[in-house]
Amino acid sequence: MSRQERVYVIGAGGHAKVVLALLRELGYVVAAVFDDDAACWDTSLCGIPVVGCVDSIRQHPPLPTVIAVGDNRARAAIAARLDLPWLSAVHPRASVDPSVQLGPGVVVFAGAVVQPDCRLGAHAIVNTSASVDHDCQVGDFVHLAPGVHLAGEVSVGEGALVGIGASVTPGVRIGRWTVVGAGAVVPGDLPELVVAAGIPARVRRAVQELPAPEAGEGGAIAAAGGRGQEPRRAEPQEPQASEPPRIYLSPPHMGSRERELLLEAFDSNWIAPLGPHVDAFEREFADKVGAAHAVALSSGTAALHLALQLLNVGLGDRVATSTLTFAASANAIRYVGAEPVFIDSDERSWNMDPQLLAEELEAGVQRGKPLKAVLAVDILGQCADFEAIQPLCRFYDVPLIEDAAEALGATYRGRPAGSFGQIGCFSFNGNKIITTSGGGMLVTARRDWANHARHLATQARDPAPHYEHSEIGYNYRMSNLLAAIGRGQLQMLDERVRRRREIFRFYQQALADLPEITFMSEPQACRSTRWLTCILVDGTAGQVGGRATTREDLRLALARENIESRPVWKPMHLQPVFAGCPVAGGQVSERLFRDGLCLPSGSSLCAADLDRVVAVIRAAFKRPRREAVKPSLAQTVPARGST
Numbered sequence: 001m002s003r004q005e006r007v008y009v010i011g012a013g014g015h016a017k018v019v020l021a022l023l024r025e026l027g028y029v030v031a032a033v034f035d036d037d038a039a040c041w042d043t044s045l046c047g048i049p050v051v052g053c054v055d056s057i058r059q060h061p062p063l064p065t066v067i068a069v070g071d072n073r074a075r076a077a078i079a080a081r082l083d084l085p086w087l088s089a090v091h092p093r094a095s096v097d098p099s100v101q102l103g104p105g106v107v108v109f110a111g112a113v114v115q116p117d118c119r120l121g122a123h124a125i126v127n128t129s130a131s132v133d134h135d136c137q138v139g140d141f142v143h144l145a146p147g148v149h150l151a152g153e154v155s156v157g158e159g160a161l162v163g164i165g166a167s168v169t170p171g172v173r174i175g176r177w178t179v180v181g182a183g184a185v186v187p188g189d190l191p192e193l194v195v196a197a198g199i200p201a202r203v204r205r206a207v208q209e210l211p212a213p214e215a216g217e218g219g220a221i222a223a224a225g226g227r228g229q230e231p232r233r234a235e236p237q238e239p240q241a242s243e244p245p246r247i248y249l250s251p252p253h254m255g256s257r258e259r260e261l262l263l264e265a266f267d268s269n270w271i272a273p274l275g276p277h278v279d280a281f282e283r284e285f286a287d288k289v290g291a292a293h294a295v296a297l298s299s300g301t302a303a304l305h306l307a308l309q310l311l312n313v314g315l316g317d318r319v320a321t322s323t324l325t326f327a328a329s330a331n332a333i334r335y336v337g338a339e340p341v342f343i344d345s346d347e348r349s350w351n352m353d354p355q356l357l358a359e360e361l362e363a364g365v366q367r368g369k370p371l372k373a374v375l376a377v378d379i380l381g382q383c384a385d386f387e388a389i390q391p392l393c394r395f396y397d398v399p400l401i402e403d404a405a406e407a408l409g410a411t412y413r414g415r416p417a418g419s420f421g422q423i424g425c426f427s428f429n430g431n432k433i434i435t436t437s438g439g440g441m442l443v444t445a446r447r448d449w450a451n452h453a454r455h456l457a458t459q460a461r462d463p464a465p466h467y468e469h470s471e472i473g474y475n476y477r478m479s480n481l482l483a484a485i486g487r488g489q490l491q492m493l494d495e496r497v498r499r500r501r502e503i504f505r506f507y508q509q510a511l512a513d514l515p516e517i518t519f520m521s522e523p524q525a526c527r528s529t530r531w532l533t534c535i536l537v538d539g540t541a542g543q544v545g546g547r548a549t550t551r552e553d554l555r556l557a558l559a560r561e562n563i564e565s566r567p568v569w570k571p572m573h574l575q576p577v578f579a580g581c582p583v584a585g586g587q588v589s590e591r592l593f594r595d596g597l598c599l600p601s602g603s604s605l606c607a608a609d610l611d612r613v614v615a616v617i618r619a620a621f622k623r624p625r626r627e628a629v630k631p632s633l634a635q636t637v638p639a640r641g642s643t
Ligand SMILES: *Cc1c(COP(=O)(O)O)cnc(C)c1O
Pocket: 298, 299, 300, 301, 302, 325, 326, 328, 329, 377, 403, 405, 406, 426, 427, 428, 429, 438, 439, 440
């Protein structure tokens, strides 16, 4: 069923939501929404970015477009000023006879019935469960509201609105731009430009505003080809097993600013690594995370690799890192020939347990081979316990690297993540809270280190007219194009953090009555970004007989509904590639891996997506929806203990 054809939608109001749902159902991919209300730019509607005003659509490559604006005048005005390939859309559960002529831009919603030999004019709306009997003529820009019934041979003039639940008897003619009130019964003709209501419907007054100039001139339906797309004949709808749209764990969330900056960079022809956007991104990023210097790189992994190089970590050295992390943290230690020493998580923050780190630091000194560095990871949006880790590193005189790849935007005692070590590392990979598709940043207080990192990242070219090298370099710099995207993303960071925390609170409230589920806690010193909402599943809690539902059962239940979720990181000491590496503790991270699940948490997810996730989880634990206490995203009252 999947057409995967890209389309645009104009309008970001309530009517547009219904249109988006319809387009999804038909397998279209809505590339962008346009609306003149500046307040909704850079937000998203059901996960689709609202990228700018209606007229800005001209600057985008033309795609089939639907005007999803319920108001007839507004729809007509937009159609009059834009020349686009208008898309008609018929819901798979509407019944439209194959003989019906559809004008461009017509939308027919679920449950509607349109009988033989009717004509639906350009941009007409046949709303949910409306019925249109044989031989009706429905003009351009008409809106038949939900539950309207037109008997046979009715004619509805251009721009007329027939209100919800109104009925029109056979052969009646309704004039242009006339409004029929909700629930009215129309037994005889109505003139143009009046408001009529009641049973039987009587003319109450004239329509106040005049219709939009030129609106609908040229009756697009009659002229074959109309403007842009050909009027489509309704095709018989095949019964479709419609799979619900995929909900991703943490998809990229782009806005219009990123697009503008990217195009500007493109037009400037600074396509190379380096360039003005790289410099600006580094400055803006350093300010944001409270660092003196920032170096934009091709990935977070590159940042970790260079951080270890800057600290002269090399062959045979030992570096302590969290066992509960993404492999990149430990891989970087291997790149320089060093050995990772894995430290278990503490129960509360899930990050490196400072007590175990202390024991490892002391053991190293006793053994006569001190640790060369500590690489502390801020996992899943939350800072490690730096109040304990920093003094330990100072006492043992071991440098601290902070892998803040998952925690950009988080704070610890009010200080930004990434500012706690001698070097901080960030990632802009596609699943992170902000993204440049791929990229990373190294931050440090030391100018000489920042310059050395830049040197190493650009193939370690010495200053000379020819290519001169005195050490081994890397090709690790970020491209100017991607830095442009990063600048736009960075501007949205605070908003993205706010939204991710809101999503966390939503899940917390919606699942509060399930004893099987607990949430990753937020220690008092931390303000997590809730990059990913993580739960622990204990299927035996509150269970009465039968087999307990496990984390994996839950993951599979979500997957069956086309919802992506993922187990919490598998600890590094359990990974085949790191078998044999030393590990301190391990039981805590093993349990977090066994029971931990990351839920869809992207800032572009909409309320309907989250409702779907919650419904599947509740069903997996045989807990029906609690309609009465269902929390709403609009209500931003923080849940207990999560401000
Ligand atoms: C994503 C991530 C990285 C690696 O970043 P890339 O940009 O993908 O190379 C490193 N450490 C942690 C903890 C991460 O989550």
